[in-house]
Amino acid sequence: MRLALIIPTRNASAHLDRLLPALAAQTRQPDSILVLDSESSDDTVARFRAFGARVEVIRVAQFNHGGTRRLGCQLVEAEALLFLTQDAIPAAPDSFARLLANLTLEADIGVAYGRQLPHPDAGLLAAQARQFNYPSQSRTKRMSDADELGIKTCFSSDSFAVYRRDLLEAVGGFPSNVIGSEDAYVAGRMLLAGYAVRYAADACVEHSHDYRLVEEFRRYFDIGVFYGRERWLRNTFGKAEGEGQRFVRAEINALRAVGAIARVPEVLLRSTLKLLGYRLGYLERYLPRQMKRRLSMFPGYWK
Known part of the structure; x- marks a missing residue:
């Protein structure tokens, strides 16, 4: 199964000293890397191109959480589409391999999203948020789990997630114009169509925010x-x-x-x-x- 890595970026330079070595260390290398950059004013574009990624620059005004990811899907050729945000750092060399293994665990899984651990310098509340939303136990979620899980049934995060292209397209792909939560939108569509959402606790990235x-x-x-x-x-x-x-x-x-x-x-x-x-x-x-x-x-x- 061909794997394409898609990373939306804007002024990502502060993260690249950790992100690029973590990408290079992955035991399952993507067959292609696409960076969708929103007019960065730092050296993001140059560093990713030097790393070997294809970089497409879009206007800041054109960026949209759903639409930009939809564009990314159209620009790559692969059966598995791996999305990563610029501040999500793979926590182990096998993070990509484990996530892809979870996607192919069962035939009806349309998306697998990984566990997010706090960054080393994360505050107490930021770390607690990661623990609450990303427990240590993996789980496959289907519509039959909605009575138990409620809104968490369609919880997913494309800060680190891999999609089966055919099933993503079967539910209409990413929405073209949403303010955010495009990952929950797609997960909800997949569940309603009879597909499953997989939480992969053994595939980890470091990703957290200390919001003011x-x-x-x-x-x-x-x-x-x-x-x-x-x-x-x-x-x-x-x-x-x-x-x-x-x-x-x-x-x-x-x-x-x-x-x-x-x-x-x-x-x-x-x-x-x-x-x-x-x-x-x-x-x-x-x-x-x-x-x-x-x-x-x-x-x-x-x-």
Whole structure:
């Protein structure tokens, strides 16, 4: 099975000292590497080209989480499409090999996404978020799991994920215009079409974010926009709010475990901002465009 690696980038230079050696060390090398760069002002393009990757530069205004990945699929020829973000660093030489093995484990698996570990310098809450969303046990998810897992059934992350091209195309591919969560969109379509989503806990990358309070608010505004526009996901798999309550409890328990209970007010404030951002995003159709540009992490989306 031919494997194409597709990496969207913008000013990725700070990550390349770790990322490029990790790519070179993979025991399963991709048959091709495509970098879709959004007009980087640093040396991202030059370094990837020197590494041997094909680099296509697109205008910043043309970038879209779904549309850019859709373009990437059209520019490569391979049966397996591996997506990686610029700040997701393969944690072991066999990360790609293990992820691909999970994709081919059963005939109906359309996408396999890997485990995300915190970066070495990640803060406590960032590390806890990785542990909550990416447990140590692998699992194959199908529509029959929706009653148990709810919205987590269609949870997936193309920060590190590999898709079977034929099944991706069978469900219409990546959406051409979404603000984010294109991975959940595709996973939901695959599940509804009778395909499976595989979580591969043995295929790992280091990938985490220490978001500031304002960044957290904006991120959840965008998530709310997505679910407000793609209401079929909520109608099919359930609301995201219940999962958020579980997440808050897990954060508080993590603080207690290390004697950092004094940070609980921070968790509560952060959670309040997330909820506020999500609900504003969900109701964005009532907001003026200029306000949405100011609230979003991706103001360029609101053309």
